[in-house]
Amino acid sequence: MMGRDSTDLTLEMLNEEVRMIWDANAPFWASYMGAEGNSFHRLLVAPSAERLLALQAGEEVLELACGGGLFVKQMARLGARVVATDFSSVFLELARERVAEFEDQVQFVQVDATHEEEIVALGEQRFDAAVCNMGIMDMAEIDPLMRGLAQVLKPGGRFVFTIMHPCFNSSHVTMGVETRDESGEIITERFLKKTKYLYMEPEKGTGIVGQPLPQYYFHRPLHKLLGSAFRVGFTMDGIEEPAFGGIEEPKARVHWPDFHEFPPVLAVRLRLRQ
Numbered sequence: 001m002m003g004r005d006s007t008d009l010t011l012e013m014l015n016e017e018v019r020m021i022w023d024a025n026a027p028f029w030a031s032y033m034g035a036e037g038n039s040f041h042r043l044l045v046a047p048s049a050e051r052l053l054a055l056q057a058g059e060e061v062l063e064l065a066c067g068g069g070l071f072v073k074q075m076a077r078l079g080a081r082v083v084a085t086d087f088s089s090v091f092l093e094l095a096r097e098r099v100a101e102f103e104d105q106v107q108f109v110q111v112d113a114t115h116e117e118e119i120v121a122l123g124e125q126r127f128d129a130a131v132c133n134m135g136i137m138d139m140a141e142i143d144p145l146m147r148g149l150a151q152v153l154k155p156g157g158r159f160v161f162t163i164m165h166p167c168f169n170s171s172h173v174t175m176g177v178e179t180r181d182e183s184g185e186i187i188t189e190r191f192l193k194k195t196k197y198l199y200m201e202p203e204k205g206t207g208i209v210g211q212p213l214p215q216y217y218f219h220r221p222l223h224k225l226l227g228s229a230f231r232v233g234f235t236m237d238g239i240e241e242p243a244f245g246g247i248e249e250p251k252a253r254v255h256w257p258d259f260h261e262f263p264p265v266l267a268v269r270l271r272l273r274q
């Protein structure tokens with residue numbers, strides 16, 4: 001902690017609380033996700049991340065915030081060598097169990113992505129690629145992550161992240177359905193009402209209904225999110241905004257699979273300049 005000022009200390013305390021919450025939620029999350037993940041993971045996150053990463057067998061890839069290891073397993077199946085990291089020791093243990101059959105290809109390391117030095121300790125210019133699925137909005141700070149990645153990726157290396165879409169999927173969003181009669185035709189439309197975007201303090205919310213503790217969300221508007229990467233030498237050369245497909249009949253309560261016009265997930269590929 002030497003050399004850290006009071007802002008750093010406050011952040012560090014917040015970060016510790018974030019970790020404690022994830023340790024507490026990890027078993028519930030891993031069991032809810034099951035063997036293949038929930039619809040968000042299966043239909044939106046994993047396909048976009050896999051396409052943008054475009055892994056080649058034998059490549060070495062770093063995963064940050066790997067959670068219960070769903071994507072670790074997917075990358076190992078593709079023949080990648082994976083260094084899987086998370087700051088939650090509980091999640092790491094669950095992930096280790098999930099990918100036991102790939103133990104020759106996967107190494108687990110406890111890394112707090114808000115600590116640049118822990119990322120750099122993995123090895124400078126070591127990785128062909130890095131990935132972080134649905135984790136960045138859960139991190140108290142992202143500048144250390146971007147700085148760390150700029151050092152551990154090979155020149156030209158790529159970093160793919162998926163995140164709750166900051167424009168559509170955050171707190172201060174209300175989902176609704178309205179039905180009207182337009183000259184005899186009954187029109188039903190879903191809408192989102194968003195009341196905050198540029199300025200939002202860290203807030204707690206529920207990722208999965210029934211989880212033991214509410215988790216923190218650290219909303220960042222796009223210029224802050226991407227600005228942090230651009231400052232350390234990344235450029236953006238891939239983007240997807242995956243959304244759910246089919247339209248179901250409106251229900252009393254709407255949720256994300258009811259929306260096909262708004263992407264709840266943003267998937268980005270950044271590339272380190274050569």
Ligand SMILES: C[S@@+](CC[C@H](N)C(=O)[O-])C[C@H]1O[C@@H](n2cnc3c(N)ncnc32)[C@H](O)[C@@H]1O
Nearest residue numbers: 022065066067086087088112113114133135138
């Ligand atoms: C919503 S879960 C996503 C897990 C997994 N990537 C997935 O897609 O299923 C968020 C993850 O971020 C991790 N996380 C949050 N802050 C972190 C930090 N500072 N360093 C490392 N991991 C962090 C949590 O432990 C948790 O595993």
